[in-house]
Amino acid sequence: MSQVFDLVGLGLGPFNLSVAALATGLRSLSTLFLEKNPRFQWHEELMFPEADMQTTYLKDLVTPVDPTNPHSFLNYLVAHGRFYSFLNTNRQVITRREFQHYCRWVSEQLHNAVFGSEVRDVAFHRGLFQIRYGNDRVASARSLCIGTGHVPYIPPGAKDALGPDCFHAKSPELRRLDLRDKRVVVIGGGQTGAEIFKHAIDSYWGPCRSLTLVSRRMTLEALDDSAFVNDYFTPSYTRNFFGLDPTVKSSVIERQKLAGDGITSAYLQQLYKALYLRTIEGNPMKAELLCGRELTHLQRLGSEFRIDLGNKLRSTAEEIRADVVILATGFRSMLPRCLGALESSMQLDDGQRIQISENYRVAWSHDPAARIYAVNFGRHSHGIAEPQISLMAWRSARILNDLLEEEHFRGVRAEPAFIHH
Template sequence: MMQNRTVDVLAIGAGPANLSLAALAAPAGTDLSLAVVEARESASWHPGLLWSNSRLQVSGVKDLVSLVDPRSRFSFLNFLHEKGRLYRHLIASREYVSRKEFDQYLTWAADHLGVEFGTEVTTVDHDGDHFQVSTTRGTLRASHIVLGIGQEPFIPSCAADMDDPGIWHSSHHIDRGTQTLDKHVLLVGGGQSAAEIALDILSGRRGLPRRFTWVAGRGGFSPLDDSAFSNEWFNPLFVEYFHGLSDAQRSSLLEEQSAAMNGISHNLLSALYRRLYEIDYLDDLSCRHNFLSGVSLVKLTKDRAGFMCTLRDEISTSVHEMHSDVVIFATGFRHRIPAFLQPIQERMPVQGDEFHVEKDYRIPWNGPDVNRIYIQNGARKSHGVADPGLSLAAWRSAVILNSLLDKEYYCLGGDDITLSFLQSLDQNARLGAPSSGLASNTHTTEKGS
């Protein structure tokens, strides 16, 4: 589709967040013209991790739309129905949804939503009436923009400037992982992606390395906190509570809740342990392995045969050097302020590497209120531990859409939560209401009740 046109909303980036926004906005029809542009040629989601048994960590119900509009035609369930595999999926995927199938769903949604691929945004400016968005395919004028570019792969400073085919980030593993056969492989990082890569390498589907070393940092091989009450942190009502805290309180709480986002699922830990047992005792294989908890990579240098790696024990501070042929960084992603915002960046408040974000995911700026800037998956410090994940993607998009339309297009106030908070009890007591949690339909459990 040719550019050089005017839209109400330009969504920059076609990850799950902005796909959700577009899907929820579709029924609004002529009330809101929305375009989604994407620099990549497809909507592929975490393509480096899309082998067949790589698992989604949340329910398929936490798709682009269902938790806000379960009747939407853009639901994961409708995707399965239209593809003629609904019954087989229910039988084959009782325990989990694969990343690969969810990626197929996102690609299907992007096709139906008319995402404009191969369209890289180069600059965003403002002419006094609209945002002027220059792209590689022309210019768009927009009343509002929604940033959904996600995060960029993070590699520690010891290797950030190294450009070598023997080093890659987990986001590129599926393309580069063939290089691990009969090599000494060093894996750095301690989260779910690191564990998935470890299991993939040890599966032997492309041949085993002769030696495999995994350094997992201070957190070690910690399990993901997927317990019932911890999952309530991924409830919209908890996000509202979290947003009302001070910066210091939010920072402290995020640290305490890190296990709900940064750990490894119990099933994956069990599968890894079982695979190591098979390699050591059951299979006629030769693969030495070292799983080093509380150890970090602090120095990396290139030599003729590969890499010299300096490892440090985070508790004892002892240092060890070893040689490796391949280094894989499963060290996560970091927010970045996109270069294309440079023309207006001084007009937007920045906190470190992140923007200040209002309750409705708006980034305040000193331009006219009829032209607004919103951000998806960039508000963890202000909105809580759930912000980077899929769990609240639909709810967040609905919040943004309601704000864009200046009306309650989607009703978001009817859900319940078990957790209660002291200020809510105090407020209800002053009002003469029964003890409750964050909302009138929120329960407080007391002994003797």
């Protein structure tokens, strides 16, 4: 019989990469992590050259729970001879490109990370998971860790219009755009929408004829990263939140929206300045922000698109036309197709979301000794830090401690938080 792994990870984005990096130091655990891409990639489609992260570099794959781990960002800097010059740049956050480079460097050192290996299906048979991947290879595992990320969200009214000139921002189309002399509409006023709007103003894809950003929000809103709001991104707050009644969790999450889903103040400042500078000598490209509008319908009419909007403040219907529509409409959580055979055994809550324990175990009706962990699937249960990088290393350590049934990573012990609900 071929090797049976203690844990097989599905997907190698940053979250499972963190689990994989911490697991390599554990001799008693055999692990394998499978990724469909040929090498580590982090939202490559949206990798604008200067784009900064929203999270400090110290919250890397391992440091928060294991600061002497060789896969830390500081070790990456030393290994690449950039430690002193990095410090001289005097930054708290790094570019997304540098974060990807760091993660790729880590992934290349891990014996348990296998790329170019799409997981095709997973079955459960006689107490073991059978994972079919790549060109009909099969791995057996006692436990799984689902880390397949979120999928682009397409608003229902836009589905029929999708094509080469109307696409979600996380699409290959964004990298081969030619917007010269086009009427361009960006739907969505979060960080991604703002970045696309700013790059279009700067003629990154060639000078467009007109540029419109549509947002449900009343203005472009800043990410709130003030001290007490940042307390939401601590282990002890997450534990505290987990203990809340499920019926109140969703309203708390809604009220905390701008803690995790806003535009950085620095970027807003750059964007405002870019708009202002255009007004000095005038600019033939019309650029406008339509805020407080909801997309109601999007339709292709011959060579153009008709975009129907609901003006939320005036309670009126509006219509605009475009040659290119870019949907910066975010992402949503969805189990990957390869888990189809197991899905019906997973327990769902009232909102049809998988139930996840405090230690990130999915509740399922089969053998409890066979564990399914899930990362980035528990915003509804664990709170707004779940889809963020801030607590990824801490979550990875909790998962591995749970699997080992001992407190190997002592860094998971919660420091006191100041906010209590």
